[in-house]
Amino acid sequence: MTDSPYAARRARVIEAMNRLGGGVAIIPTAPEVPRNRDSDYPYRHDSYFYYLSGFTEPEAVVVLDSRNGQSILFCRAKNEEREIWDGYRYGPEAAREVFGFDAAYSIDELDARLPQLLANVPALFYALGASARQDEQIRGWLNTVRAQSRAGVTAPESAHDVRAILDEMRLVKDAHEIGIMARAGKISAQAHVRAMQTSRPGLREYHLEAELLYEFRRHGSQFPAYGSIVATGANACVLHYRAGDTECRDGDLCLIDAACELDGYASDITRTFPINGKFTAAQRTLYDIVLASQQAAIDATRAGARFDAPHEAAVRVLAQGMLDTGLLKTDTHGSVDDVIASKAYSRYYMHRTGHWIGMDVHDCGEYRETAPNGGERPWRALRENMVLTVEPGIYVRPAPDVDERWWNIGIRIEDDAVVTANGCTLLTRGVPVDADEIEALMRG
Structure with missing residues (x-):
């Protein structure tokens, strides 16, 4: 060698x-x-x-x-x-x-x-x-x-x-590593496509998990990169839910967070899609907000930006969406800045927008730099060939102050991004994220 x-x-x-x-x-x-x-x-x-x-x-x-x-x-x-x-x-x-x-x-x-x-x-x-x-x-x-x-x-x-x-x-990947991660991302994307095309009311979550695992192994992956999350309906509001025996019901969404490991390197993809192939109006509204927040985070991912810049960009879009839809009340939270300052968004978005990924799905490496003069440690600056996930979401549990049309809608969209000088390259876009494209794929 x-x-x-x-x-x-x-x-x-x-x-x-x-x-x-x-x-x-x-x-x-x-x-x-x-x-x-x-x-x-x-x-x-x-x-x-x-x-x-x-x-x-x-x-x-x-x-x-x-x-x-x-x-x-x-x-x-x-x-x-x-x-x-x-x-x-x-x-x-x-x-x-x-x-x-x-x-x-x-x-x-x-x-x-x-x-x-x-x-x-x-x-x-x-x-x-x-x-x-x-x-x-x-x-x-x-x-x-x-x-x-x-x-x-x-x-x-x-x-x-x-x-x-x-x-x-x-923390900074070489060409050998990025090449493997790109292949892992391609395999994982193919598995998500298969799950979308297989989906129909009446299946169980474990049926879709089986399709994922089959596709991973069929293309040479040695392992899943982590325990596969296949969550339908209300289960999609449980962040680390594992695929179970819940029936996939007509009208529900399915959130799949699953990916393969290839030659020691992980990939990490989440997609959310309608079981019957057609988003309802409420599902589509929240889905488009999450997708817009992910795009904002992707746009903020580049060499020289701080690690938290994608998260801040995603939160701003999500906060505005929560106000626009009434998930957060404008009489309580007058502006996006108020929502962010009070962290009111965390009721529906309670995790960060990304993490390092590499040999481990939550890869090693500090997220903050050494503090000058012992003060608060600043978020570290992104460098070319660092690889991180971009994964905003919205999760709405039933509550008396929440309009029923939003109940039990859980949405997350996640891709793996290689940092470049002027932006980032996504390794996992072999499976669509646009709602119209997802519906077209499922019809096909």
């Missing part, structure tokens, strides 16, 4: 370690997790580990040594009997060559070799507190090093959270 990005990322981490005085970094992958009895959950690697290795097998650790610039992989040894049961293993020798490491050893050698690597280094770089089991391993290795103090061997005198380095690296 000489032309892969993984070795280059490891080199960048080592450079960052050296700027902090140097040391050894330890980045383990995720453990296998039992589901019940002798059955495990489907295995998914740790994102930080995969970002530096491209390696998907369990029981593996990346070690970076800034003293000599070396990257080392510990992984499972070849074992014909286990491979018959569990599948192919690279083994250290093949993994070293294929994944571009300077050295590779069996995971069985980890406890013997780590104290040697940690001896006489100034600092340890590690995800402090991320895993009690891994913390215990680290303590054991450090105590082994300290036991040699009479021989002049020293243990690391300081520790750094390696995630602080990796979070900043992962």
